Amino acid sequence: MSDILHRVATRxxxxxxxxxxxxxxxxxxxxxxxxTTGKTGLGDVIDFRFENGGFTMLVLDLVPGELVRWEVVxxxxxxxxxxxxxxxxxxxxxxxxxxxHLGWKEPVEFMYHCSTKWATFLLSLKELVETGSGSPAPHExxxxxxx
Amino acid sequence: MSDILHRVATRxxxxxxxxxxxxxxxxxxxxxxxxTTGKTGLGDVIDFRFENGGFTMLVLDLVPGELVRWEVVxxxxxxxxxxxxxxxxxxxxxxxxxxxHLGWKEPVEFMYHCSTKWATFLLSLKELVETGSGSPAPHExxxxxxx
Numbered sequence: 001m002s003d004i005l006h007r008v009a010t011r012x013x014x015x016x017x018x019x020x021x022x023x024x025x026x027x028x029x030x031x032x033x034x035x036t037t038g039k040t041g042l043g044d045v046i047d048f049r050f051e052n053g054g055f056t057m058l059v060l061d062l063v064p065g066e067l068v069r070w071e072v073v074x075x076x077x078x079x080x081x082x083x084x085x086x087x088x089x090x091x092x093x094x095x096x097x098x099x100x101h102l103g104w105k106e107p108v109e110f111m112y113h114c115s116t117k118w119a120t121f122l123l124s125l126k127e128l129v130e131t132g133s134g135s136p137a138p139h140e141x142x143x144x145x146x147x
Numbered sequence: 148m149s150d151i152l153h154r155v156a157t158r159x160x161x162x163x164x165x166x167x168x169x170x171x172x173x174x175x176x177x178x179x180x181x182x183t184t185g186k187t188g189l190g191d192v193i194d195f196r197f198e199n200g201g202f203t204m205l206v207l208d209l210v211p212g213e214l215v216r217w218e219v220v221x222x223x224x225x226x227x228x229x230x231x232x233x234x235x236x237x238x239x240x241x242x243x244x245x246x247x248h249l250g251w252k253e254p255v256e257f258m259y260h261c262s263t264k265w266a267t268f269l270l271s272l273k274e275l276v277e278t279g280s281g282s283p284a285p286h287e288x289x290x291x292x293x294x
Contacts (some may be wrong), residue, residue, distance in 0.1 A: 001149065006266075007259035009291030094292040098259055112154035112245055119153075119266030123290065143270065144156030145241040 004101040004115045008122045009094040010129040015065040017129045018095050022068045022086055031125040031134035045073065049146075050137050055079060078110055095129075097122065116143050151248040151262045155269045156241040157276040161184055162212040164276045166243050169215045169233055178272040178281035192220065197208065198294075199283050202226060242276075263290050 010018055021027035028046065029036040033051040042062050048055045056074035058085065061067055068086040072079045087098040097124060104111050120141045128134030135141060157165055168174035175193065176183040182196040191208050195202045197288045203221035207230070208214055215233040219226040234245040246269060251258050275281030282288060 001150075003150075003253055003254070004262075005151075005257060005259040006263040007291060007293070008263055009293070056193050091292055096291065098256065107150070107152055109154060109245065112152040115151075116153040116155055116264070116269065119263050120270075122263065123267075123288070126290070141270070143273070144154060144243065145238055146154070146156070 001102075002104040002107040002111060004099075004104070004111065004118055006099040006119055006122050007096065008099070008126050009091065009096045010126050011093055012095045013090075013093060014127055015088040015090055018088055018097060018125070019065050019068070021125055023041075023062060023126055027128075029136060031128040031136050032121055033137040034139075035137075046070075057084065076110070078104065078108060095143045097125070111147050113144065149251040149254040151246075151251070151258065153194075153246040153266055153269050154243065155246070155273050156198075156238065156243045157273050158240055159242045159276055160240060162235040162237055162242045164291075165235055165272070166212050166215070166245060168272055168275055170189050170209060171194055176283060178275045178283050179268055180284040181286075182284075193217070204231065223257070225251060225253075225255060229245060244272070260291065 006022050007126040021031060023040050025036055033048050033050050038044060038046040040046055040059060044057055046057045054075060055071035055072055058073045060071050061069035064124060066074060066088055070084045082101060082103040085102065089096050090125050120143060124134040124136060124140060168178060170187050172183055172187060174240035180195050180197055183193065185191060185193040187193055187206060189206055191206050202219055204217035205219050205220045213235055217231045219229050229248060229250040232247040236243050237281045248265060255275060267290060271281040271283060271287060
């Protein structure tokens, strides 16, 4: 098993803004992909679509201001059954996001790519929370020939 | 053991520019940290210094246009003994960089941070190779309260 791990922090006095950006369709669409649909409650599924496919997430856990957990129930084969965890904590003037995409069966090249892309989307989330405007797909930062 | 993995690609017709940026002091100083000193040959050590410390790398492997490997011989305790691998390959109009920072004993919070920072420095390397100008420390992108 291999995991993707990241840490970013937003300059915000409470985790509320980050939590909103992770648990509302409008919030998610403003930093990950503009084509986000579905429902965001516990047990609901959220559809994230991109130019060449997308991901469907089942909402596994929701603890306001602290934790959001998703299970990937549809998408690329390598993603299905993996989990995406968002652990939030307040550290003075910063809301710290500990991000985990856990349970990759093999460290395939696509995982290397996703690791880098997650970093750029986390920075888009940071930008959104701090400035009101992120860089979601299809206008996100391109990192390679794989976009 | 935990690993940090990333994939970026530069729009370049040969891997030569990326290889140069990984194997010369001027190249390294232009995307990672301006305070880079030492020698870059096989068996040499390179010192990378930042505002709050730094890393010393022993050059383990050099295969022109294909591979650069370093062992961390000094720096934060969690880094010592880990290895940093740069695998290059040409894919049409792109030079693909498969980056690995292998051998973290534990997935500590500092590793989450380093994973995100590596992504931003890889994008700085991409920017350097494609445009002639990167974003090395101390002027690099800040991702959190940990810089």
